[in-house]
Amino acid sequence: MIHFTTWPQPRSKLDNATCEWxxxxxxxxxxxxxxQLARRLVDAGAPDTHWEAYTPCGxxxxxxxxxxxxxxxxxxxxxxxxxxxxxxxxxxxDLWAPVTETDKAHSATxxx
Numbered sequence: 001m002i003h004f005t006t007w008p009q010p011r012s013k014l015d016n017a018t019c020e021w022x023x024x025x026x027x028x029x030x031x032x033x034x035x036q037l038a039r040r041l042v043d044a045g046a047p048d049t050h051w052e053a054y055t056p057c058g059x060x061x062x063x064x065x066x067x068x069x070x071x072x073x074x075x076x077x078x079x080x081x082x083x084x085x086x087x088x089x090x091x092x093x094d095l096w097a098p099v100t101e102t103d104k105a106h107s108a109t110x111x112x
Contacts, residue, residue: 004053006034032075039071
């Protein structure tokens with residue numbers, strides 16, 4: 001079984017999550033840090049096993065039967081539905097690429 005510790009980041013919509021597996025410490029700081037950390041563990045070779053998440057004071061906050069299933073989820077929030085889990089979709093690597101002068105010129109000429 002894998003044990004996570006999770007807590008919200010004050011004055012932000014981000015979470016913190018930590019755990020230890022196979023002698024290594026893993027950490028995530030993001031919106032949906034628990035699911036992000038599950039993906040990191042799966043990438044590191046962790047087995048599909050039960051997991052539990054605890055607050056820093058030791059209260060169990062959530063649990064599940066499949067680390068792999070947790071890694072396939074992410075947390076989203078919008079006005080219509082509030083906070084919920086949804087299927088994680090990997091973003092293309094070039095989505096975060098810096099905008100070049102060529103890109104700026106192209107977008108300026110392609111707008112109506």
